[in-house]
Amino acid sequence: MNERIKELMVQAGFDPVSIERMGVMPQAVKFAELIVKDCINLMWTDACHVSDLAHEDFQVKSAKIKQYFGIIQ
Numbered sequence: 001m002n003e004r005i006k007e008l009m010v011q012a013g014f015d016p017v018s019i020e021r022m023g024v025m026p027q028a029v030k031f032a033e034l035i036v037k038d039c040i041n042l043m044w045t046d047a048c049h050v051s052d053l054a055h056e057d058f059q060v061k062s063a064k065i066k067q068y069f070g071i072i073q
Contacts, residue, residue: 002070005032036069 006016009028019025040062047054066072 002068004069005029008032032069033071036065036071040065 009016009019009032014028016025019028043058043061045054045058048058049055
């Protein structure tokens with residue numbers, strides 16, 4: 001799991017070690033990934049359909065966000 005996701009779990013009051021022991025870490029990570037992907041999807045605009053520049057901008061920014069949170073496609 002990406003360190004940033006662990007940091008956010010701690011900030012939210014969760015103990016990653018306890019989550020790991022309970023065996024729900026895969027679900028917690030998946031939950032975080034789904035939130036990040038939802039946010040990325042909000043960046044998609046109608047302009048991305050018709051503008052190569054807008055589409056490229058979306059691709060660059062979404063890749064950067066995924067990398068930051070350690071999300072692999």
